[in-house]
Amino acid sequence: MLVDEFEYLEPETISEAIDLLSKFGPDAKLIAGGTDLLLDMKMGKVKPKFLISLDKISDLRFIADGGETLRIGAMTTIAEIEKSKLIKDRCPLLSEAAQVMGSVQIRNMATIGGNICNALPSADLPPALVALDATVKVVGKNCEKTMPLEEFFAGVRKTKLEQSEILKEVQVRATQGRTGTSFLKLGKTHVDLAIVNAAARITLAKSGECKEARIAIGGGVAPTLIRARESEEMLEGRMIDENLFAKAAEKACEKLSPRETSFRASPWYKAEATKAIVKRALAKAFERARAGG
Ligand SMILES: Cc1cc2nc3c(=O)[nH]c(=O)nc-3n(C[C@H](O)[C@H](O)[C@H](O)COP(=O)(O)OP(=O)(O)OC[C@H]3O[C@@H](n4cnc5c(N)ncnc54)[C@H](O)[C@@H]3O)c2cc1C
Incomplete structure (x- = not known):
């Protein structure tokens, strides 16, 4: 597929890039690695007249x-x-x-x-x-x-x-103290976009209780990623175990709103997969926290 003609601009500072964005308005688009944008351009979803590359701005790479x-x-x-x-x-x-x-x-x-x-x-x-x-x-x-x-x-x-x-x-x-983390992803193949992914962080107090928990779920189970706050609250301040992880995962699934028409997996499959992935991510994070992070 051919893309429409565009002008390629390579500012060297952030302020130069912002000036170009202001000057060309909606006719301009920023390009970073291009792995998403170029596909969209080839499919005709976006047709920028000016591509502003961020590649030469060293202040953005550290x-x-x-x-x-x-x-x-x-x-x-x-x-x-x-x-x-x-x-x-x-x-x-x-x-x-x-x-x-x-x-x-x-x-x-x-x-x-x-x-x-x-x-x-x-x-x-x-x-x-x-x-x-x-x-x-x-x-x-x-x-x-x-x-x-x-x-x-x-x-x-x-x-x-x-x-x-x-x-x-x-x-x-930065991860500190008795903190364990885990990221799990389920996709059709390991290089595919996720059907569901989940990140968990657990910090344990000296007493062994869960001092702080974080659960975030992605993978097209909702329009934006989900932070499962109520599930986190089920864990914080308590002695935690597999049983509680299952309940927290179940609770997190109440927040899902996957599209009926998703081609990657049905809403039912996504919900079941989310329960399993969140539970496993929590168990792994807990195991790592107990082992000292
Ligand atoms: C074959 C294939 C497999 C993929 N697999 C995965 C996967 O497993 N997991 C995954 O998460 N993604 C995956 N992707 C999606 C994609 O590669 C990622 O989302 C990637 O991180 C996009 O980064 P980029 O630098 O290429 O962004 P670009 O394509 O350059 O830009 C993407 C969008 O972000 C905007 N943008 C970029 N940088 C900035 C900035 N600093 N400020 C403001 N706007 C900005 C651009 O204007 C554009 O709208 C895959 C893509 C392909 C083609």
């Missing part, structure tokens, strides 16, 4: 240790995240999600910013990021704002980004 947090630039590739020792040591949940995202070729091109901004409900990194209490930094003309990633999504393929705004970086909480 992984930085911020003490209790890690900061990751939007243009960091999934492969860089997968291979980063800092992320493996401090945020193993993110490494785990990056490892099962697409194929090697996709991971080499795709960026964390693109994985977030395409707002696909089946994207792999967002549930892991939400389980790590991620916030995103967005920059626009004369403004910069930070918001929880959970609030960034507005629907299927919709975010709260304004036309001339850029996602600059993501900040996640």
